[in-house]
Amino acid sequence: MKYSKTFKELDKSQHDRGSFDCGEKELNEFIQTQAAKHMQAGISRTMVLPALLPLPTQKYPICSFYSIAPGSICRDTLPEWMAKKLPRYPIPVFLLAQLAVHKGFHGSGLGKVTLIKALEYLWEINAHMRAYAVVVDCLTTQAQSFYTKYGFDVLCEINGRVRMFIPMKTVGQLFI
Numbered sequence: 039m040k041y042s043k044t045f046k047e048l049d050k051s052q053h054d055r056g057s058f059d060c061g062e063k064e065l066n067e068f069i070q071t072q073a074a075k076h077m078q079a080g081i082s083r084t085m086v087l088p089a090l091l092p093l094p095t096q097k098y099p100i101c102s103f104y105s106i107a108p109g110s111i112c113r114d115t116l117p118e119w120m121a122k123k124l125p126r127y128p129i130p131v132f133l134l135a136q137l138a139v140h141k142g143f144h145g146s147g148l149g150k151v152t153l154i155k156a157l158e159y160l161w162e163i164n165a166h167m168r169a170y171a172v173v174v175d176c177l178t179t180q181a182q183s184f185y186t187k188y189g190f191d192v193l194c195e196i197n198g199r200v201r202m203f204i205p206m207k208t209v210g211q212l213f214i
């Protein structure tokens with residue numbers, strides 16, 4: 039299976055959600071049953087990388103996806119040297135709520151591509167509506183190692199998950 043060049047907004051009528059399998063039940067269920075509903079409700083946006091060729095149903099398999107949403111963090115969860123420059127009310131962030139690659143592509147560089155595309159998209163949004171950082175809640179220790187590789191630092195633990203972040207200023211260095 040080959041993937042297309044551009045990410046598209048998830049569209050139930052075009053993208054085959056049922057065949058997506060990244061090996062993590064929670065993320066599979068998210069793309070299969072929740073992502074479209076969350077978009078309809080206006081609480082997050084999911085972008086998918088479709089396969090180049092459709093299935094006999096004319097729908098395109100999903101090779102990878104990411105979901106983003108606005109969020110906020112408490113400044114006290116940041117390292118002191120960062121916190122002291124910020125106000126005491128909630129700090130706006132972008133939440134990289136979900137990111138996953140179909141298991142047929144694991145280890146092929148698509149995770150890196152998907153993360154960079156997500157960060158690039160958030161950087162574009164940041165030109166219109168500022169946020170302090172991108173935050174991700176890691177489902178597994180493997181996910182934590184993946185994000186550490188790309189410059190994310192541990193922020194805190196939340197609902198049993200390690201929350202990581204990367205400042206928007208650092209993200210900007212990738213794209214300017």
Ligand SMILES: CC(C)(COP(=O)(O)OP(=O)(O)OC[C@H]1O[C@@H](n2cnc3c(N)ncnc32)[C@H](O)[C@@H]1OP(=O)(O)O)[C@@H](O)C(=O)NCCC(=O)NCCS
Nearest residue numbers: 060137138139144145146147148149150176177180181183
């Ligand atoms: C985590 C995930 C997105 C990585 O995707 P991938 O396509 O396999 O990753 P890539 O091939 O782009 O690898 C990019 C780099 O990350 C490293 N990496 C990939 N998976 C890793 C892991 N589990 N642990 C540590 N490092 C990892 C690779 O070694 C590679 O480094 P290199 O360029 O120096 O060789 C993918 O395995 C996945 O979808 N997993 C299930 C869902 C998940 O856990 N998502 C995170 C949600 S919080």
